[in-house]
Amino acid sequence: MEPFQNFSGIVAPLDRANIDTDAIIPKQFLKSIKRSGFGPYLFDEWRYLDHGEPDMDCSQRPLNSEFILNDPRFSAAQILLARENFGCGSSREHAPWALADFGFRVILAPSFADIFFNNCFKNGILPIQLESDLIGVLFEKASGVAPLRISVDLPAQLLTLDDGNQIPFTVDVGNKQRLIEGLDDIGLTLQQADAIREYEARRKVEAPWVFV
Amino acid sequence: MGSKTLYDKLWDAHVVRVDETGTALLYIDRQLIHEVTSPQAFEGLRLAGRQPWRTSANLAVPDHNVPTAQSERASGIADPVARIQVAALGTNCASFGITEFAMGDVRQGIVHVIGPEQGFTLPGSTIVCGDSHTSTHGAFGALAFGIGTSEVEHVLATQCLIQRPSKTMLISVDGELGAGVTAKDIVLAIIGAIGTAGGTGYVIEFGGAAIQALSMEGRMTVCNMTIEAGARAGLIAVDEKTIDYMRGRPLAPTGELFEQAAASWRTLVSDAGAVFDRVVHLDAASIAPQVTWGTSPEMVLPIDGQVPDPAAEADPVKAASIRNALNYMGLTAGQPLAEIAVDKVFIGSCTNSRIEDLRAAAAVAAGRKVSKNIKLALVVPGSGLVKAQAEAEGLDQIFTAAGFEWREPGCSMCLAMNADRLEAGERCASTSNRNFEGRQGQGGRTHLVSPAMAVAAAVTGHFVDVRTL
Numbered sequence: 243m244e245p246f247q248n249f250s251g252i253v254a255p256l257d258r259a260n261i262d263t264d265a266i267i268p269k270q271f272l273k274s275i276k277r278s279g280f281g282p283y284l285f286d287e288w289r290y291l292d293h294g295e296p297d298m299d300c301s302q303r304p305l306n307s308e309f310i311l312n313d314p315r316f317s318a319a320q321i322l323l324a325r326e327n328f329g330c331g332s333s334r335e336h337a338p339w340a341l342a343d344f345g346f347r348v349i350l351a352p353s354f355a356d357i358f359f360n361n362c363f364k365n366g367i368l369p370i371q372l373e374s375d376l377i378g379v380l381f382e383k384a385s386g387v388a389p390l391r392i393s394v395d396l397p398a399q400l401l402t403l404d405d406g407n408q409i410p411f412t413v414d415v416g417n418k419q420r421l422i423e424g425l426d427d428i429g430l431t432l433q434q435a436d437a438i439r440e441y442e443a444r445r446k447v448e449a450p451w452v453f454v
Numbered sequence: 455m456g457s458k459t460l461y462d463k464l465w466d467a468h469v470v471r472v473d474e475t476g477t478a479l480l481y482i483d484r485q486l487i488h489e490v491t492s493p494q495a496f497e498g499l500r501l502a503g504r505q506p507w508r509t510s511a512n513l514a515v516p517d518h519n520v521p522t523a524q525s526e527r528a529s530g531i532a533d534p535v536a537r538i539q540v541a542a543l544g545t546n547c548a549s550f551g552i553t554e555f556a557m558g559d560v561r562q563g564i565v566h567v568i569g570p571e572q573g574f575t576l577p578g579s580t581i582v583c584g585d586s587h588t589s590t591h592g593a594f595g596a597l598a599f600g601i602g603t604s605e606v607e608h609v610l611a612t613q614c615l616i617q618r619p620s621k622t623m624l625i626s627v628d629g630e631l632g633a634g635v636t637a638k639d640i641v642l643a644i645i646g647a648i649g650t651a652g653g654t655g656y657v658i659e660f661g662g663a664a665i666q667a668l669s670m671e672g673r674m675t676v677c678n679m680t681i682e683a684g685a686r687a688g689l690i691a692v693d694e695k696t697i698d699y700m701r702g703r704p705l706a707p708t709g710e711l712f713e714q715a716a717a718s719w720r721t722l723v724s725d726a727g728a729v730f731d732r733v734v735h736l737d738a739a740s741i742a743p744q745v746t747w748g749t750s751p752e753m754v755l756p757i758d759g760q761v762p763d764p765a766a767e768a769d770p771v772k773a774a775s776i777r778n779a780l781n782y783m784g785l786t787a788g789q790p791l792a793e794i795a796v797d798k799v800f801i802g803s804c805t806n807s808r809i810e811d812l813r814a815a816a817a818v819a820a821g822r823k824v825s826k827n828i829k830l831a832l833v834v835p836g837s838g839l840v841k842a843q844a845e846a847e848g849l850d851q852i853f854t855a856a857g858f859e860w861r862e863p864g865c866s867m868c869l870a871m872n873a874d875r876l877e878a879g880e881r882c883a884s885t886s887n888r889n890f891e892g893r894q895g896q897g898g899r900t901h902l903v904s905p906a907m908a909v910a911a912a913v914t915g916h917f918v919d920v921r922t923l
Contacts, residue, residue, distance in 0.1 A: 434471065
């Protein structure tokens with residue numbers, strides 16, 4: 243995974259609660275055995291007026307002009323702003339794959355579903371939970387004529403709005419370190435191989451039926 | 455500190471080590487694998503030159519993409535992309551030495567049906583799968599939750615996951631359920647009460663007399679939809695029903711080892727005096743058959759209810775959600791749920807495709823006919839063994855005589871990755887678990903109900919209280 247670098251990006255306001263992973267990437271695209279190429283199908287049923295299928299050339303498809311990501315102001319957005327319970331439903335990691343492939347690196351919402359939240363950190367996306375009222379203020383600012391731009395400083399855990407206002411945020415220390423260093427979780431865990439083997443030896447005595 | 459919740463016991467028994475930040479390496483006893491969320495994990499192993507840590511801890515089955523029509527089973531999967539994905543599961547399992555119940559094997563079925571059926575799901579174990587409905591297995595007093603593909607690879611390679619402990623919630627369903635009210639109605643009522651984010655950050659233990667009175671299959675239905683309440687895992691304490699269910703399962707321990715295991719499993723209950731972070735009580739007697747009306751499982755009401763009015767909702771975000779939902783679902787505020795006509799009916803999914811679900815559905819279907827306005831009524835058993843059992847009991851005959859189609863096992867129209875789906879604007883009474891926009895097909899409109907309520911809708915052509923038939 244690439245290390246997470248500080249950046250300044252445009253905020254796309256997607257004003258809905260309970261955005262589920264079926265909406266983020268519909269099921270027909272889950273038939274792929276690859277990890278890449280999901281960006282063009284992100285929010286497929288909201289973004290296009292026709293029915294999408296894998297391997298379609300999306301540049302030829304009719305766009306839903308009312309969908310926020312089709313507004314030219316947000317075509318290069320790197321920060322997604324949404325309402326509560328973002329990423330609920332299916333555990334499909336294709337959802338963060340699609341968001342990252344589109345270019346999103348930060349998601350701001352009052353709450354996230356657990357599995358999606360966890361999957362983000364495996365894919366270089368920083369989900370930031372902010373107070374509901376603050377999210378409401380950001381929606382107002384992001385829905386103006388000029389798009390809202392926010393600078394994201396992960397080491398300092400600080401968002402800086404283009405009007406100078408600053409918002410501190412919290413992040414789990416382990417997840418923060420993993421993002422900043424772009425660490426390979428499996429490699430790190432395998433450094434604990436001896437501890438895992440010791441655990442297994444102990445458990446084989448306590449619960450031998452697990453290992454039959 | 456003496457009293458532990460069931461969750462504490464499961465957590466403590468699986469911690470390999472805890473680092474200075476409080477993050478634990480948690481040992482995973484079992485992993486279930488299906489074709490949709492595993493290919494990239496196997497590819498990752500291959501690219502890194504890694505082997506599975508403990509091959510026998512894994513069991514694989516294709517379910518999401520498989521056709522349920524016998525003709526397509528025989529001729530091979532028509533969709534070339536799906537065919538490649540199902541074939542990839544076979545190739546990956548063969549090359550890494552993982553047991554797979556392939557299409558054509560009578561043990562093939564929905565991953566969350568076959569795990570318990572085979573005794574692969576063990577009380578007291580940690581179980582994961584790249585599928586959010588892994589919460590199902592919590593019915594056995596197992597800590598079971600869905601993970602993403604990166605974590606599937608992590609478990610394959612290390613038999614562990616990096617985890618932080620969850621908060622605990624006890625949902626006690628007190629008293630006795632009324633006649634004609636099922637486990638599905640309990641869990642829909644719970645989601646209606648606490649909301650789809652109500653369980654976020656928690657593991658939920660379900661208790662109370664009404665949960666204890668449920669069969670193991672009913673308990674699986676409740677735990678299955680824990681994820682729809684926002685919690686990754688649901689739990690139910692082990693009792694003699696759990697032990698009896700396990701006895702004689704193909705992959706369960708046998709003989710002396712079974713009795714040793716059973717003695718250990720009987721300790722898998724929350725201690726008296728154990729403290730939960732949140733406790734919720736529901737009165738079982740007040741629960742009526744439930745029907746969802748919107749595009750989130752929390753948008754649910756008893757069958758005698760009416761479609762809500764967004765104008766009556768004070769919270770502007772919630773009001774907008776209701777407006778969106780009514781628009782998508784083609785419903786108007788104030789409409790009685792019992793007047794909503796249905797186009798298709800789906801009985802199946804990891805929520806409601808076990809033998810008791812099919813018996814409950816057949817009991818309503820017996821001697822009745824599917825209404826003329828219903829374009830398609832599907833019964834999709836959860837596994838080949840469920841199908842065989844149902845056929846031995848003559849349930850397939852009851853369904854086909856009533857006008858239902860009797861299919862091969864798989865996830866089918868729950869998520870419509872195969873050919874079973876809704877067309878735009880079609881309305882479905884479904885025993886599945888998600889009523890999201892497009893879930894059963896783009897533009898399709900899903901109403902979640904119990905198996906008995908789905909059959910009641912099929913034979914009358916609209917939603918109706920099954921207790922009045």
